[in-house]
Amino acid sequence: MELNKAASVVKKVGPWAWWRSWWVRQSPVRQDRFANLAPVAAVLLFLAAIASAFWYLRIEEVEREQEAIKRDVEYAQQRLRLRLLERQEQVMRLARDVSNREIKAEQFMVRAEALVQQYPEYQSLTWIDDRRRIIANQSVSSLLPSQHLRAGTVLKIGETESHYSLARDLMQPIYGRVDADDDKTNNNSVLQLHSPLSNDLGRFSGVILAEYSMEGLLRYGIPTEVLAKYAVALRDGDGQLLAGQTIPKRIHLWNLMPGNPRLDNDYEIPVSPVGNDLILRAQAWRTSQGLVGSGLFWLVSVLSVMTAWMLIGNWRHTRRRLQAQKALVAETNFRRAMENSMVTGMRALDLHGRISYVNPAFCQMTGWSEAELVGATAPFPYWPEQDREQLTKRLEEEISGQHSAGGFQVRVKRQNGSLFDARMYVSPLIDASGKHTGWMTSMTDITEPNRIREQLANAHERFTIVLEALDASVSVAPLGSQELLFANKLYRLWFGQDTQGHLRLVAQAGAYEGPNDAEDVDDLAGLPTESLTVASSENAEIFVPELGKWLEVRSRYINWADGRLAQMVIATDITPRRQAEELAAQQAERAQNASRLITMGEMASSVAHELNQPLTAISNYCSGMISRIKSQQVEEKDLLWALDKTAHQAQRAGQIILRIRSFVKRSEPNRALSDVSAMVNESLELAEIELRRRNVRLSHYVAARLPLLMVDPILIEQVLINLMKNAAESIDNAKRPSHQRHVELRVGLQEVDGKSVVEFAVTDSGQGLPPEAIDRVYEAFFSTKAEGMGIGLNLCRSIIESHQGRISAQNLYNAHEVTGCRFSFWIPVEDASTTLQATGVNE
Structure with a gap:
C-alpha cells in the first residue's frame, strides 16, 4: 500500500519534487549520514573498477603464459616420448634377434656400436644372461672406467639388479633410473631399459640392457625452440634434478591473495613410458616488469590515498557532531532493548x-x-x-x-x-x-515442558511394555551388589525374582560383574580404561544346563537413573541356530568325505596300475624262488636276497593302500599344528600317480623354514590333490605336446593386508578357464568339464575359508593366447601364543 501510494505521488508532483519532500522529512542526523554516503560510494565504486581492471588484465596475462608453457611442454613431452619409443623398439628388436639366436656376441657388438654412434642418447648397450653374467657390452668412449660393464663379469647387486629381477618376473620391458656413480650430488643419473630375453621354451634367459644419458635425452629429445624459451629440466619423482637447469620460483604478492592464480609460470608432466619416476619440467623466463613496476599503478594508488585521506577527515568532523546526540539516547535505547528482548x-x-x-x-x-x-x-x-x-x-x-x-x-x-x-x-x-x-511478577510459559513430561511418562510406559514382550531375557544389576534393578518377564520366567541368574550369566560369559565384598579390593579393578558407558558390549555364547538351552549373552555398562554404575545383560535363546550350525557342519563333513571318495574313484585306474607293479614283482620273486627250490639250485644268500626284495615290494604296496585309506576314510575335523612340507609330500604321493598316467611332469618348490599351520592336514591335502588333478586334466584336454605338459606347485611365505600367510600355488600349461566362468568356478554344481559334478572347487573354497584363507584363479597369457591357469590359496599364520592356547600346549 505504501509503495503504491508513493508511486502515485511521484506521478502527480514529479520525481524531483518527491525527492525534495522526502529529504525535508528526514532528521538532520540522517541527512548528514546520507550526504556522507554519496562520496564514499563514488570513491568505492571507482576503486573497485580500477582493481577489477588490474585483476582482469593480470589474469588474462597469467592464463596466456600458463597456456603457452603447458602447450610447449606437452609438445616436448610427446617428442621425447616418441624418441624413447623408437629407442625401445630398437632394443626390443635386438633382444628378439638374440632370443632367436640369430646373432652372437660379436654381431651384437657390431650392431650395438652402430646404434651408440648413430643415436647420441645411448650411453651403453649390454647383453646379460639369466645368471646375471655380462656377455657383451658396448659403451660410449666418454664413460669413466668404473662405469663400464665388462664382459665376463657378474652384475653387481644394486638398483640395476632390482630392475633386472623385475624384468625377469614380469617378462616385459622395464624402465628404471640408477646413479652412474656413488656421488648422487653430481646428478650423474642414467635411464635404463631392461628388455627380457626368452629361450625356445618361453623361459627367461637374460636381458638386453640399454642405458640412456639424461643430458643426451634432454639435448636431443627436446625441441630446440622449447629449450630456447624455457628453463627445461628432467627430475625424478622426489624432485631431484637429473638434467637441465632450474630457476628460482617467483616471489610475488599476487600469489598471497586468495583466489588468484599463481605466477610461478612453470609446468611439469611425467614422461611416458617411463612413468612418474621421470618428470619433464619447464619454467618460463621472466619478461615483464609486473604490476608494481607500472606507472599507471602508482598514479592510481596516489589518487586513491588522497581521496581516502579527505574522506577520513570529513568523517572525523561529522563523528564529533554526532557523539553528543548519541549520548542522549544511548541509555534509553539500552533499557528499551533489554525490556524488549x-x-x-x-x-x-x-x-x-x-x-x-x-x-x-x-x-x-x-x-x-x-x-x-x-x-x-x-x-x-x-x-x-x-x-x-x-x-x-x-x-x-x-x-x-x-x-x-x-x-x-x-x-x-x-x-x-x-x-x-x-x-x-x-x-x-x-x-x-x-x-x-x-x-x-514474572511469568513463564510451561505448556511445552508439561507436554514433554507427559510424553516421557507415556514413553516409559510403552518402553516397559516392549521390554516385557521381548523374546530375550533383560536384567540390570549394579556393580558389586545383590540388588536386581530391572528384570523383564522372560528373565523372571527363567531365573526368578533374584539376581542369581544375572550373576551366573555374567560369570559364564566371562564378563566383569563387579568386585567382591573385600574392603581392600578396588571397585574399578578390571574395568575398561575408557568410559564404561561408551565401552563396546561383550558377546558370548553359553549353555545353561538348568534350562537346556544355548544363550547368546550380551553385556554393557550403563548409568542407572540414580547415578549408580550398573551392568545390563541381554540373553537370547539361540538353541535352534546352534542345532542348525551343527547339522550344517555334519553335512559339510559328509560332502568333503564324498569328494575324497570321488577323487579316488576318478584315480582308480591310476592307483590300480601303481599297485600292479609291486604285486607283479612279488609274484615274479615267489615264482623264481619256488622253481629254484624245486631244482635245488638255490643258495641261502640268494634266497635271503629274493625274500628281502619281496618284502620291500609288499611294503611298498601296503604303503600305497594305507595312504589311500588315510585319505578317503571318514574322520572328524582335527586341526593341529601341521608341517607344510609333510602335507605337500603326502599330497604329491597320490597326485603323481594320476599325473604319470597322463604323461604330465610335476615340479614343486617349498620354501625353507616355513611356520607351522593350525589346519586339518587331510583337508588341505584334499585341496592340493584336487587342484593338481584338475591341472593334469586341463593339460590333457588341451592336447599339449610332451615338452609343454608341466604342472608346478610352489609354496612360500607372503604378506596379505599386513599379516603373514603361507601361499600354495598350482600352475599348469593347459587351456585355462573361459573368461565368463572365472567368477563362477566355485559355485556348487557348476563345472567347465562335460563329465564334472561341480562340487570339487566348491568344497575347496569351503575348506580354505573355514581356515580363514582365500582361494583365487587366473589365466596366464602370452600376448592374447592363453598358456595356462594358476590356482592359488593362502592360509594365515596364527600368532604363537594364540596357537598354543588353541591347541592346549604349554610353553
Whole structure:
C-alpha cells in the first residue's frame, strides 16, 4: 500500500519534487549520514573498477603464459616420448634377434656400436644372461672406467639388479633410473631399459640392457625452440634434478591473495613410458616488469590515498557532531532493548493490586495489548472464568506478602480464548529510594515442558511394555551388589525374582560383574580404561544346563537413573541356530568325505596300475624262488636276497593302500599344528600317480623354514590333490605336446593386508578357464568339464575359508593366447601364543 501510494505521488508532483519532500522529512542526523554516503560510494565504486581492471588484465596475462608453457611442454613431452619409443623398439628388436639366436656376441657388438654412434642418447648397450653374467657390452668412449660393464663379469647387486629381477618376473620391458656413480650430488643419473630375453621354451634367459644419458635425452629429445624459451629440466619423482637447469620460483604478492592464480609460470608432466619416476619440467623466463613496476599503478594508488585521506577527515568532523546526540539516547535505547528482548513476561502491581506495567513478552503471551492491561484491576482479562475464585485468593495472598519462593502454577487465557500453563514468581518492587511501591511478577510459559513430561511418562510406559514382550531375557544389576534393578518377564520366567541368574550369566560369559565384598579390593579393578558407558558390549555364547538351552549373552555398562554404575545383560535363546550350525557342519563333513571318495574313484585306474607293479614283482620273486627250490639250485644268500626284495615290494604296496585309506576314510575335523612340507609330500604321493598316467611332469618348490599351520592336514591335502588333478586334466584336454605338459606347485611365505600367510600355488600349461566362468568356478554344481559334478572347487573354497584363507584363479597369457591357469590359496599364520592356547600346549 505504501509503495503504491508513493508511486502515485511521484506521478502527480514529479520525481524531483518527491525527492525534495522526502529529504525535508528526514532528521538532520540522517541527512548528514546520507550526504556522507554519496562520496564514499563514488570513491568505492571507482576503486573497485580500477582493481577489477588490474585483476582482469593480470589474469588474462597469467592464463596466456600458463597456456603457452603447458602447450610447449606437452609438445616436448610427446617428442621425447616418441624418441624413447623408437629407442625401445630398437632394443626390443635386438633382444628378439638374440632370443632367436640369430646373432652372437660379436654381431651384437657390431650392431650395438652402430646404434651408440648413430643415436647420441645411448650411453651403453649390454647383453646379460639369466645368471646375471655380462656377455657383451658396448659403451660410449666418454664413460669413466668404473662405469663400464665388462664382459665376463657378474652384475653387481644394486638398483640395476632390482630392475633386472623385475624384468625377469614380469617378462616385459622395464624402465628404471640408477646413479652412474656413488656421488648422487653430481646428478650423474642414467635411464635404463631392461628388455627380457626368452629361450625356445618361453623361459627367461637374460636381458638386453640399454642405458640412456639424461643430458643426451634432454639435448636431443627436446625441441630446440622449447629449450630456447624455457628453463627445461628432467627430475625424478622426489624432485631431484637429473638434467637441465632450474630457476628460482617467483616471489610475488599476487600469489598471497586468495583466489588468484599463481605466477610461478612453470609446468611439469611425467614422461611416458617411463612413468612418474621421470618428470619433464619447464619454467618460463621472466619478461615483464609486473604490476608494481607500472606507472599507471602508482598514479592510481596516489589518487586513491588522497581521496581516502579527505574522506577520513570529513568523517572525523561529522563523528564529533554526532557523539553528543548519541549520548542522549544511548541509555534509553539500552533499557528499551533489554525490556524488549526478554522472553519472560513481566507484570508490576501497585499496592492496591492495579497493573502498572507489562513488558512486550507478557503482552505476546496473553495476546492483550499494553493499553488494555495497564490500569486494569481484578479480575484481569487473562483470567479464565472457571479459575477466577482461586486466582482472586492467590492475588490477595500476593498483596499481603504471603508468597512462596518456588512460585506457583496457574492457567492463563489468551485473547483468542485458548489456555496455557504458566508458572509465576512474585517479589517486592523497591524503588530507587528503597520504598516498597508494589509487587513484581514474572511469568513463564510451561505448556511445552508439561507436554514433554507427559510424553516421557507415556514413553516409559510403552518402553516397559516392549521390554516385557521381548523374546530375550533383560536384567540390570549394579556393580558389586545383590540388588536386581530391572528384570523383564522372560528373565523372571527363567531365573526368578533374584539376581542369581544375572550373576551366573555374567560369570559364564566371562564378563566383569563387579568386585567382591573385600574392603581392600578396588571397585574399578578390571574395568575398561575408557568410559564404561561408551565401552563396546561383550558377546558370548553359553549353555545353561538348568534350562537346556544355548544363550547368546550380551553385556554393557550403563548409568542407572540414580547415578549408580550398573551392568545390563541381554540373553537370547539361540538353541535352534546352534542345532542348525551343527547339522550344517555334519553335512559339510559328509560332502568333503564324498569328494575324497570321488577323487579316488576318478584315480582308480591310476592307483590300480601303481599297485600292479609291486604285486607283479612279488609274484615274479615267489615264482623264481619256488622253481629254484624245486631244482635245488638255490643258495641261502640268494634266497635271503629274493625274500628281502619281496618284502620291500609288499611294503611298498601296503604303503600305497594305507595312504589311500588315510585319505578317503571318514574322520572328524582335527586341526593341529601341521608341517607344510609333510602335507605337500603326502599330497604329491597320490597326485603323481594320476599325473604319470597322463604323461604330465610335476615340479614343486617349498620354501625353507616355513611356520607351522593350525589346519586339518587331510583337508588341505584334499585341496592340493584336487587342484593338481584338475591341472593334469586341463593339460590333457588341451592336447599339449610332451615338452609343454608341466604342472608346478610352489609354496612360500607372503604378506596379505599386513599379516603373514603361507601361499600354495598350482600352475599348469593347459587351456585355462573361459573368461565368463572365472567368477563362477566355485559355485556348487557348476563345472567347465562335460563329465564334472561341480562340487570339487566348491568344497575347496569351503575348506580354505573355514581356515580363514582365500582361494583365487587366473589365466596366464602370452600376448592374447592363453598358456595356462594358476590356482592359488593362502592360509594365515596364527600368532604363537594364540596357537598354543588353541591347541592346549604349554610353553
